[in-house]
Structure formats: structure tokens, C-alpha cells
Amino acid sequence: MKLSGIPATCLLIAALVPAPSFGLSLRQAQESLLNNNLDIVMAYQDYCKKSYEEAEAKATWYPSLDVVGNYNYFTEKNSIDIPSGFFAAGSPAREGSLGTNYRAEAGLDLSYPLTTALVNIYNVRYRRLGLRTKDAQTAGLKNQLSFRLGALYFAWALSYSQVEVHQTLVQQLTDLAAQARNLATGGLASSTKVLDALARLANEQADLVTAQNQSDSLRFELVNFTQCRDSALLPENYSFGLDSAAAASLDTVNLNTARPELAATDLFISQQAALSDIMGGQKYPNLVASVGYRYANPGLKMGGSDFMGYGQAALQLKWSTTSLFGWSGPSNQQKQTSYQIEIAKYQKQQMIDSWNNAIKNAKLQVTRAMRQHDAAQAALTAAEAVVADAKNGLAAGTITQTDYLNAITARARADLSVRQAAFMKNMAILQLYFAAGRELKF
Numbered sequence: 001m002k003l004s005g006i007p008a009t010c011l012l013i014a015a016l017v018p019a020p021s022f023g024l025s026l027r028q029a030q031e032s033l034l035n036n037n038l039d040i041v042m043a044y045q046d047y048c049k050k051s052y053e054e055a056e057a058k059a060t061w062y063p064s065l066d067v068v069g070n071y072n073y074f075t076e077k078n079s080i081d082i083p084s085g086f087f088a089a090g091s092p093a094r095e096g097s098l099g100t101n102y103r104a105e106a107g108l109d110l111s112y113p114l115t116t117a118l119v120n121i122y123n124v125r126y127r128r129l130g131l132r133t134k135d136a137q138t139a140g141l142k143n144q145l146s147f148r149l150g151a152l153y154f155a156w157a158l159s160y161s162q163v164e165v166h167q168t169l170v171q172q173l174t175d176l177a178a179q180a181r182n183l184a185t186g187g188l189a190s191s192t193k194v195l196d197a198l199a200r201l202a203n204e205q206a207d208l209v210t211a212q213n214q215s216d217s218l219r220f221e222l223v224n225f226t227q228c229r230d231s232a233l234l235p236e237n238y239s240f241g242l243d244s245a246a247a248a249s250l251d252t253v254n255l256n257t258a259r260p261e262l263a264a265t266d267l268f269i270s271q272q273a274a275l276s277d278i279m280g281g282q283k284y285p286n287l288v289a290s291v292g293y294r295y296a297n298p299g300l301k302m303g304g305s306d307f308m309g310y311g312q313a314a315l316q317l318k319w320s321t322t323s324l325f326g327w328s329g330p331s332n333q334q335k336q337t338s339y340q341i342e343i344a345k346y347q348k349q350q351m352i353d354s355w356n357n358a359i360k361n362a363k364l365q366v367t368r369a370m371r372q373h374d375a376a377q378a379a380l381t382a383a384e385a386v387v388a389d390a391k392n393g394l395a396a397g398t399i400t401q402t403d404y405l406n407a408i409t410a411r412a413r414a415d416l417s418v419r420q421a422a423f424m425k426n427m428a429i430l431q432l433y434f435a436a437g438r439e440l441k442f
Contacts, residue, residue: 024233026153026442029226033149034142036227043138050134054127060120068292069106077101100305105296113288119281122274129271133264139439140260146440150240150430152222157235158423159215162416166208169412173201173405180401193401200405238442240426242366250363250432255355259437265348269341276337279330285319355435362432369428373421376414383407383414 034040077097084092177197184194219233245252291313299308390407393399433440 023236024228025236026150026238029153029222029228030146030149030442032228033145033226037145039141039145040138043134043141047131047134047138050127050131054124054131057120057124057127060123061117063110063112066109066111067107068109071102071104073102075101099298103296103298104307105294107292107294107296109290109292111288111290113286115281115284115286119278122277122281126271126274126278129267129274133267133271136260136264136267140264143260143434143440146442147430147434149225150440150442151427152218152225153235153238154240154423154426154430156215156218156222157238158419159211159218160235161419163208163211163215165412165415165419166204166211169408170201170204170208172408173197173204176401176405177201196402197405200409238426239422240429242429250366253359253363253432253436255352255359255435256437261351262348262437265344265351269344272337272341272344276334279333279337282330285317288316288318290314290316355437358435359432362428362435365428366425366432369421369425373418373425376417376421380411380414380418383411387411
């Protein structure tokens with residue numbers, strides 16, 4: 001039978017072939033995480049926003065160029081009263097009008113706030129420090145997300161390796177159960193051995209389903225966390241080992257005082273100091289210098305009626321009522337800022353103490369995990385030797401099938417212990433490097 005020109009046999013074979021699986025390395029998962037995580041995307045957007053805030057603050061350093069123009073009409077002209085005897089003794093008093101009934105002018109003014117310019121220096125510094133603080137915070141965020149990724153990936157790899165161990169044991173128990181059934185059918189074995197093999201197989205199949213569910217759950221969690229495509233992903237074997245210096249002595253691993261979280265705190269303290277300087281500048285008057293050019297009618301000639309051009313220069317002192325009568329406002333704000341700085345210093349010390357304690361604990365965990373791994377590996381080697389000997393004994397008839405079942409089950413348990421110990425070692429090293437403030441690059 002054919003379907004659309006394709007043999008049905010080929011369709012059946014294609015249906016039985018499992019969907020292709022793709023290995024997902026920890027490095028690939030990290031790249032996907034750092035490119036797609038919305039927290040990082042928002043951090044970059046905030047960084048761009050702050051960069052424009054800095055550019056806006058720098059713009060205040062430049063003078064202001066204003067185009068001015070006005071026209072006024074008056075119902076009366078300017079007038080002048082000349083008292084009697086002004087020109088000569090006995091001359092009569094006179095009164096006369098001057099100029100026109102309107103005034104029109106246009107011009108350019110170039111002004112610069114001298115006092116405010118000094119305050120703007122602190123404003124630009126405040127914005128620049130905010131930009132650097134955000135950069136440090138983003139670096140810290142990346143490291144925190146990478147730490148979470150490493151822990152999740154190691155847990156997923158462990159659960160998948162447990163599935164592999166259970167699958168191997170299920171296959172072995174399935175073969176032994178079939179052999180026992182054949183022997184019982186031929187009268188060479190009791191039904192008790194068959195039931196024992198089937199019971200062990202059923203228990204192991206239940207453990208396999210549990211392990212598969214856990215592995216699938218962790219895989220889905222990893223896919224959602226990293227935003228990578230889910231195409232029957234498989235973890236790759238990744239050993240997170242110590243560097244050569246740390247392997248020689250864990251005492252070489254200490255807190256990185258330049259880690260992003262501490263750097264961000266130092267920058268925040270400097271930013272608050274700049275804010276205090278900005279507030280201090282609000283207490284003083286503002287001196288504005290300006291130069292300009294005017295083209296007006298009437299000009300500077302008294303009684304003139306023609307347009308004329310002329311230049312002007314001025315110094316203007318402005319002292320707002322807020323600065324004059326509300327002197328305590330900026331002072332109180334400065335005091336608040338000083339307390340905020342002190343709080344940030346205490347918070348920094350708390351972080352340092354917490355990470356130093358985490359480093360000490362992680363070093364102990366690394367030592368224990370490595371010892372546990374060595375012990376588990378030795379136990380697996382011994383269990384494999386027992387299985388090899390038991391297989392020969394079963395063939396020679398010197399041991400029972402139950403003894404062999406016990407041997408292969410013990411080897412599976414020893415294999416699981418080795419994989420669990422490897423997971424604990426990876427996690428301990430990951431915790432140590434994260435607590436020490438090292439950049440996590442997989």
C-alpha cells in the first residue's frame with residue numbers, strides 16, 4: 001500500500017524514529033540567558049536613559065542664546081519740563097514732547113549663569129556616577145543570573161544522568177526477568193524467582209518515571225529561564241573544576257573587593273556626595289552675565305525717532321526667596337544625604353561580612369564534596385567488580401539470580417552516588433566563586 005506515492009512501510013518506520021535531540025551546553029544556555037533575559041534588557045534600557053540624562057546635564061554648561069523682540073505703543077510721547085531761568089536768567093519755562101508714540105526693538109542676548117555653572121559641574125558628576133552605578137549593577141545582575149543558571153543546569157544534568165542510570169537498570173532487569181520466565185517455563189526455575197525479578201523491575205520502572213518527570217520539569221524551567229528553544233534538549237557533561245591556584249590551596253580564593261555589588265555601592269556613595277554639593281549650591285544667589293545687541297527705535301538718542309543699533313552688557317544677581325528665607329531646606333536635605341551615605345557604608349560592610357562567611361562555608365563544602373566524590377568513585381569501582389564476579393558466578397551456577405540482582409542494583413545505586421557527588425562538587429565550586437565575586441563565565 002502506498003500513500004501519496006510514499007510506501008506505508010517507510011511512514012511506519014519514520015513514526016517509530018524518535019525526534020532528534022540537541023545538546024545544550026552551559027555556555028550556550030548562558031549566552032541565551034544574557035541575550036534574552038528581560039531584567040537585563042530593562043537594565044540596558046535604563047542605562048541608555050541615564051546616558052541621555054548625562055547629556056542633558058552637560059548641555060547646561062553652554063551659554064544661552066536668546067532672540068528678543070518687542071513693540072510697544074503709548075498714548076503719550078515722552079515729555080520734558082524745562083524750568084524758567086534754565087538757559088538764561090529770565091528765560092521762560094518750557095514743556096515739550098520727545099520721540100515717538102511707540103518703541104520697537106529686536107536683538108540677540110548671550111547669557112551665562114556663573115554661579116549655576118558651578119552647581120552644574122556637580123550635576124553632571126551626579127549623572128555620570130549614576131550611569132556608572134547602573135553599569136556596575138547590571139554586571140552584578142548578570143553574575144547573579146549566571147549563578148542561578150549554573151545551579152539549575154547542574155540540577156538538570158544530574159536528573160538526566162539519573163534517568164540514564166535507571167534506564168540501564170530497567171533494561172538489565174527486563175532481560176533477567178525474561179530469562180527467569182524462560183527458565184520457569186522449562187521447569188528449571190521456580191515462579192518465585194520470576195515474581196522477584198518482576199517486582200524489582202516494577203519498582204525500578206516507577207523510579208525511572210519519577211526521575212523522568214523531575215528531569216522534564218527542570219528542563220522546562222531551564223528553557224523558560226534562558227528563553228532558548230525547546231527541541232528535546234539534552235544536557236552536556238560539564239565539570240566545573242577549580243583553577244590551578246585554587247586547586248593547590250583554597251586559601252587563594254578570597255573576596256574580590258572590586259566585585260560589581262561593592263563597586264555599585266561605592267559609586268552610590270560618591271553620587272550622594274555629589275547630590276549634597278548640588279543641594280549646597282541652592283543656598284547661594286545666582287550671578288548671570290550677559291551681552292547683547294539691540295536694533296531699536298527710538299534708540300539711545302534722547303528724542304530720536306530713527307532706528308539705531310547698539311550693544312549692551314550686564315551682570316544680574318538673582319537670589320530667590322527659597323534661598324533667602326528657606327536656607328534650612330537645602331541644609332536639611334544635605335543632612336539627610338549624609339545619613340544615607342552612612343547607611344550605604346553599613347550596608348556595604350554587611351555585604352562584605354556575609355560574603356566572607358559564604359566563602360568560608362563554600363570552602364568547607366568544596367572539601368567535603370571532593371572527598372565524597374572520591375569515596376563514591378571508589379564504591380562504584382568496587383560495585384562494578386562485584387557485578388563482574390557475580391555474572392561469572394551466575395553462569396557457573398555458584399550464586400543465585402537473586403544475588404546477581406542485588407549486585408546490579410548495588411552498582412546502579414553506586415553510580416547514582418557518584419553522579420550526586422559530582423553535582424555537589426560543581427555546586428560547591430559555583431557557590432565559592434560566586435561568593436568570592438568572580439565573574440561566572442561557563
